[in-house]
Amino acid sequence: MKIQPVKGTRDFYPAEMARRNWIIEGWRKASLRNGFEEYDGPMFEYLKMFQIKSGDEIVEQLFSFKDRGGRDLALRPEITPTLARMVNQRINSLPKPIKWFSVPRLFRAERPQRGRLREFFQWNIDIIGLDDILADAEVIFTTVDYLREVGLTHKDIRVKISSRKLLAAGLVNIGIAVNQLDSLYALLDKYSKIPRDTFEKELARQVGDTGTAGKIMEFMSVTAINEVPDAVGTSREIEKTMDELAGLYELLRRMGIEQYCELYPSIVRGLAYYTGVVFEVHEVAEGLRAIAGGGRFDNLLHDFGGPKMPATGMGMGDCVLEILLEERDLFEKQLPKAGLNYFIAYVNESYRDAAVELAMRLRLKHFSADFSYKAAKLGSQLKQASAQNAQKCIIIGDEYGDKQLLVKDMTSGAQERVDVDKFFAGLKRN
């Protein structure tokens, strides 16, 4: 019987695994150099934990199951609830600000689509306990730091920045009632995802007044902070949020990433829990879903039974990123080629044991080494050494009677005869 993998999951053969490892290693390094420490939680939690932040509608998108005691559990669709639980558990002993990152494997019980699978990896960075726009700037910097590192320039990607506070203040100033904001956000979230005329029609239907709808469209098209008052007028709250965003921009400029950033009021992020600056990273060409997204969520710890404490963070999945890196040939150009330090060949069966012994001695010195399992023709053994991308090939032939080896440099083709003992004596631990 032939068995298939489950749809929306991935098999990582060595070639795909190398890409996955390269992405994750890049996330790790960017996190560490930006001062974040790594954490992780369990792959499953109590189902009710995921309902706190995202409501009952999340249940449909979860893989949930019962343990043998009948308790309702679910595979994690995101790690933020786990982060909140873990931080709350040690809230008094953890030094603030907490700068943590994680690369959780996450799950969504959805129909798989391009860039959206049922199982994926997501880089998460969070700064908790710093009530300062500097934290938001640092989260954006770290995000761009990684993306720039893998070869994406400001011509490829754009960080679209908005603020929940600016949106609220602007919309209220235009005449939207506070209790209408949430349903309006759900629509604004679709601003660049659906055709403009469909959006406008839906907007007119929702606000019930063409003048207001027009003003909202004007607000959404603002691309610089100083254009805000022209679009929505002004108020104390608007001025306050404009100052905050100006402060953010000044930091992004100092950090050297202002070219990557753009004010984009329609960014709201789906989730209700954002409270301040929000952002998404998009491909400039706009063919793909968001590459990353994040923002400030000052109520998180409190929602999970902890104290009120400022928090801001970012999440970046591996699926859209992988498509983008592939499209731009950035794997091709950068993925380190796996290979061996040494491959050991031998001219006939009688030297096989010697080959085994040499390989093990090299491995003990931390060199990667492999050998031919059969005494095939030397030419085909050398081909295998090339196929395994070996830097050097050791050939055991009749010189071995005089305790000598041939060492062939697989790049230059140069070959030298060396004494076995001298060879090992000269070999520093790798």
Place this chain on the structure above:
Amino acid sequence: MKIQPVKGTRDFYPAEMARRNWIIEGWRKASLRNGFEEYDGPMFEYLKMFQIKSGDEIVEQLFSFKDRGGRDLALRPEITPTLARMVNQRINSLPKPIKWFSVPRLFRAERPQRGRLREFFQWNIDIIGLDDILADAEVIFTTVDYLREVGLTHKDIRVKISSRKLLAAGLVNIGIAVNQLDSLYALLDKYSKIPRDTFEKELARQVGDTGTAGKIMEFMSVTAINEVPDAVGTSREIEKTMDELAGLYELLRRMGIEQYCELYPSIVRGLAYYTGVVFEVHEVAEGLRAIAGGGRFDNLLHDFGGPKMPATGMGMGDCVLEILLEERDLFEKQLPKAGLNYFIAYVNESYRDAAVELAMRLRLKHFSADFSYKAAKLGSQLKQASAQNAQKCIIIGDEYGDKQLLVKDMTSGAQERVDVDKFFAGLKRN
């Protein structure tokens, strides 16, 4: 509301994450230097896939669930079925032998116990397509290579080796019927896990003859290959398996790990699917469960709908290993201390932006850098630099007006005044 983690799962705060990463990184490095390539599969598969190798009784030990299409899925309790599925899918295009490793996160729906959790990591190495005892020897070598690397000597651990073929031939020679072997294996598996007199009583009950039971006890106490005929007599099959084990021992000796190895006939490994050499790694002191286990399973690919092809492998979980490393202080002695390359302090608020800018410039050069978020007293900022284990601390004070910095070496305490531009010009990318 306070939410608890699910019992039998672990929260990895940065300290625990560092230990987990160190273990997994060690497994990876040992695999790579021994010529294995990394793969991984999905975290869940169709439930029926897990029943092929382990029968229906496995279902009770799985976390299973349905997707939205009503299909039965389960979290993987092991990765071997996925390996078989993946290899079978590309059986013709993959060069043989296939030497693959993986570090899957696995799940068991059991009551958690010491060294046995509901969620854990397991190092797996497999060699497929090499019909040679050398493959078994290499799997054992790679296992010991890692364990020796983390500081476990032959005084700490023992590889207990047996062979399903030797067991079968010996037991048949003693007079056990072939159709009784499987139920007898289940008992032999408990040989060193239950009190000896309980074992003997159960054995006598099962074989129904004290003489035969006595011979089995003698067979189980054999510790060298040449003692086998004295215990069970001889036959062509016994001689063949003795030759094979002698060949294995000769290889283990050449590989330099014979001190770690011991013949131990009662090792059968629980699973029915082993077909040749089997082994377990145990603490010499015997207080813990097996650290690792493995063996030959030549029917694996065929059972999963592929061709008949030789295969041998090993699995090592992280839970027992972690207890052992902890008990011997081996984390304490070896775990690399996380830290920063640079911490940036400043004498007053007016220099904060400069600190931010310097930190970002250092990060761009791939140095890990962090800075004080508040202009606290210099002494407390230096304390924070120490707490974050910074190698160097840059202090921004009034010299900054002349474009100069103080750079303090946190180990020696030495401090020097440097020109900002010269400092960066002299800094090679990390």
